[in-house]
């Protein structure tokens with residue numbers, strides 16, 4: 001089978017120190033790792049998700065796209081590749097354009113979750129830094145409305161007093177040119193769940209707990225930009241994940257159930273990573289969904305989805321091929337073609 005890995009690649013050096021513009025885009029090493037995992041069983045082409053993508057897809061004519069592209073420019077950027085694939089009639093892995101856009105805009109995702117009774121912290125979308133915050137109760141956290149990879153979520157994003165909120169809203173507005181999401185801050189434990197599959201075949205891989213005890217003394221107990229990208233480096237990794245998370249079976253089932261419902265009501269497909277935090281009563285709430293989950297290949301780079309897969313006995317390459325298999329099943333692409341290719345009789349590499 002001919003598989004196109006469609007990606008956006010992060011420039012190797014940031015334009016300026018602290019420039020987080022491309023934080024969500026994949027490093028060359030991740031794109032190569034995905035391609036080589038697939039190349040063991042398929043013919044693989046790599047296509048950059050730039051302004052020439054329509055011509056590239058028409059030229060390469062893949063049977064399916066393995067989509068890891070974060071897209072360009074707008075709050076709908078993650079939808080670009082899925083929508084173009086639909087226009088060209090090419091199947092692709094993962095969620096569709098609507099789900100990707102709804103999950104990137106955290107307020108839209110939370111509205112859908114709330115409608116379906118899936119717990120998520122109370123919130124307001126704020127454009128006027130002096131606007132009302134009621135009925136939200138402090139502490140609060142202030143985040144950009146449609147970013148990921150902890151862009152704009154710094155150690156100082158937590159507001160213990162309402163009067164600390166306006167400056168944080170102004171900073172989000174000035175730096176990211178978008179509304180701020182002001183949300184009730186949950187003090188409890190944090191987990192992330194990797195979900196894989198569809199319908200009755202949907203599986204929750206072993207939960208990952210974020211262990212804030214590994215952060216520098218005095219840091220807020222959040223998985224901030226500093227925690228992801230500054231304090232945690234491949235040469236000095238923070239041991240910030242515990243997987244499988246040490247949770248009693250009842251709590252594990254409750255977290256899994258909340259995540260399955262979140263996956264389903266947002267219309268996610270094939271895979272998704274869901275961040276969860278416990279409230280003061282120990283009840284799980286969905287913080288956000290990542291239907292295009294990060295998959296850094298190096299175990300020392302602290303990437304949750306591959307970590308959860310490893311705990312389930314699935315190596316990196318197996319995980320990538322399993323996502324492709326699930327997407328093929330969903331699209332009714334014959335397993336036979338996959339098996340033939342895997343055996344080297346289908347013309348694949």
Ligand SMILES: Nc1ncnc2c1ncn2[C@@H]1O[C@H](COP(=O)(O)OP(=O)(O)OP(=O)(O)O)[C@@H](O)[C@H]1O
Nearest residue numbers: 121147148149150151153183184185186222223288
């Ligand atoms: N309401 C909240 N209560 C407590 N902590 C929160 C809340 N919202 C966010 N956080 C903390 O901030 C971190 C980053 O927030 P969030 O997951 O919304 O950002 P993100 O940039 O989309 O993350 P990702 O890197 O997973 O894409 C969370 O992992 C959590 O530690």
Ligand SMILES: [Mg+2]
Nearest residue numbers: 149150275288
């Ligand atoms: Mg997150």
